[in-house]
Amino acid sequence: MTTNIQVNRWDRRFRLSGVLSVAILLACCLSASAQTLERAKALSKAHDYDGANNAFKALIAANPRNAEDRVEWGNLFYERFNPGEAQNLYTEALGIDPKNAHALLGLAQLAADGYDGKANELAEQALASDPKLYQAHELMAKVALEDDNQQKATEQADAALAIEPTALTAIAVKASIDLLADKQSPWVAKINNRGEGYATVAHFYMINRRYEESIDYYRKAIAATPDLWAAHSQLGLNLMRLGREQEALKELSLAYDNHYRDAATANSLTLIDSYKKFDTFRTPTTILKLNKKEEDILRPYFQTELDKIIATYEKKYKYKLAGPVQVEVYPDHEDFAVRTMGMPGLGALGVTFNSVIAMDSPSGRAPGSFHWASTLWHEMSHVYVLNLTNDRVPRWFTEGLAVHEETAVSPDWGDRLSPDIINAIHEKKLLPVADIDRGFVHPTYPSQVIVSYYEAGKICDYISQRWGEGKLLDMIHEFAKNRPTVDVIKEQLGMEPAAFDKDFMAMIDKETASTVAGFNEWTKGVRELSQLTKDGKTDEVIAKGRAIEKLYPDYVEKANVYEFVADACLKKNDKACAMDELGRYSKIGGRDPDTVKEYAKLLEDAGKFKEAAAALERLNYIYPLDAELHERLGGLLLKNGDTKDAVREYQALVAMHPIDVAGSHYDLAKAYQANGQKDQAREEAISALEAAPDYRPAQKLLLEVTN
């Protein structure tokens, strides 16, 4: 588990705790109050942050209505990685002086750091208060370039330079625009060996997933300004992203030891330290990093899936990766989250850095909430697209293609149409294809990243349906030439982006019309269904449920209609009815392990062993850390004569160290015996009997396989 307690040791309590000492300080130093701001800054520069904090307290106590002092104090908190306290102080400053430009700029900076869409609005307000505040133009230039809006970025950078010709961030933004387009830039020289300028360029390479170039520029930043610890930290993070842990450790440690202790630096160091809990498994094409506590269970499933993905994508993308792909699987979601810190968008389940994938383990999430195989196919698609394009691909396209790939494997994979997406379609919030990247980088409403994933995926589905799957590969090759979305759409699809948007939106409207139109009715219906269930009106539940499930068939989360209906069927002891309902639930993508296991049991009871095994097989892609699943699936596979897969399942069962140790080894022994692996069967029978020497079935089997 990683925390940022240490880095955020300053908080409001810390500020208030010094109230008494402030009075003493005031009594002693009234005459020195005019110099306090300078003293505070000097103390901060000398890394005496507690001293600086006390100096600010004294300053505020002496001048409680001075907004600028609060802004400066806020800046100190901002620099010391406490955005919460910084925000409070900027807000307090605005309470005193509502148009304080520096406070507004501070808030804009905080919003920009969090890739919050409000950054621009706040920077505009700052400029309205102080038109000469060139830093606000610089901030807007950075935000615009993060959105890949080069025109606006150029305009804002020029505006900053018109006020202050040496404005470093503006110069770096202009240099970045050229460099990202693979052009030589006269603006690089104008950075004039100032480390922060190179670091800004490096940031833009990172945002665009061009990690090697980002690393190069962070190295330049450090060469120019060796004590630029933020650059050391960022260099370390980028090295870590590419799997170069030793050098990453060196840079991160250097930053940390020199007081640069933001959450990303501290938590990344903790994470590197935790790698001793992992084992690494290599094949010529893969490097799989698994936590020791679950490697025996997960490795066969992950390795099999990785090999399958590589074989599929090599054909599909007509491309062979130059080196092995590294997959890191984190059982602790917080460890995984460290890998995405400081990056835009939603690294919710997995993240890809060129040929390195970091993802949640199935054990990192509640059972049923995460489809690990779908995530792996998604991230592996990124690996191919990033390698094919040398990282020159817009975010929307690589994400869209990855989402498209999820459902290409199996229609029940991938994410379902969520209420947030239905709402976005209803309110016409989907973005034009030319602007969709902004939905990922600077969302303007809370669910916009999720909505953008959906939209990008649907765009790729639509292109595949209308122009053929090969068109997506053609587009990849065009993007590899560093061409913008608008040009690629025009040339490859033969239409203007606006015309594409019109056709695409028409397709979406048609596909989702009944769900969008019926959403309110469905919501009301689910509430009624819940009440009917409580009232025990099973026939009404079945009739009502079947009527409303058609309105929103994609909904398979908690309180879904399928389970209401299936439960009602079972209350009537109508197993066929329940089986039919849960069959639809499974087919549409229902993932709750208990519900799917119930479905499999109904199938098994009905003698449909192959279907029952298939139903349980789905769960291996969702939550394989379930002893009961492997035991039941192993039994079904054995019954179906699929002895090889039965061995796999019982191996997983043994690896889970279940309560019934003897039983699990015996099951595996049986599967080995059925699969013709006599020696292995004998070994497992001995293991079973070691746990329970009088276990007669195991004794019998041991004698059968012993000469």
Add this chain to the structure above:
Amino acid sequence: MGCSLRIWPILVAGTLGALLAGQAFSATYILTVAGLGGEPDYEQRFTALATDIDKIMKTGGQTDRIVETLKGPDATRAKMEAALNRIAGQAKPADAFVLMMIGHGTFDGEEYKFNLPGPDISAPELAALLNRIPAGRQLVVDMTSASGGATAALKKDNRTIITATKSGTEKNATVFARFWVDALRDPAADTDKNETISALEAFTYADKKTAQFYTEQKHLATEHPQVDDQQHAAAFPLLKFGAATAAITDPAKRELAAKKDDIEGKIDALKYQKDLMAPDEYKRQLTALLIELARTQQELDK
């Protein structure tokens, strides 16, 4: 736990065998009480669990079990006292007694109370009633919230106490009871495959499943089940199935049975030495003994 488990089979295996054999003519009194739910959901859940236990305990045609279950409005203090007094009047020293309590419990820092419709019953009051029961082997399974707060008051020689929580301060509703019931009907709980689920096996099963529940749900565990005496719990047969207790009456097979006991003893001794031996040598000796045991059993089964 690991250490004591490695040792106890040697120490008590013989005792357990004697107990199992000796129990053929003794009775086991089983009282299950589902306390006050407080709200419909809990009421339904507690009643269902008690009903399941009742059904499991009455299945199998074992005539040595006297099963009584109090649930819903019947689970009052007066009826619970009456049931315990009745058992106190009937049970003999050779008998066994099991009390299973499902529901909510409270602990005020000093005294634990089991919540019942009407007046609750405190741990000392319950202990006084239990102390009147002459059954020589007693098992109390208190599966309520705060049940750990009852242990001190209920503790007595020859009485094994299992609780859903570590102390009286774990006050959230528990899930342990659900997995305890699962243990009673899942053959997997019989880890030594002797066709008997001991109190320790049921506890271990429910304990692991409880921990797994909190891990999977990503919730902080608010209950930590406890057993106060593992050796006694291991020797307390809770549920028997199959032909586990069938006594060997054929004189011709007594020699084989003795041989089997001897081999089992050697296996226990070998397992105890495992950490001190070279793995290959351990495996060789173990395999030889297990094959010999299997062949002996095969002869016995003829």
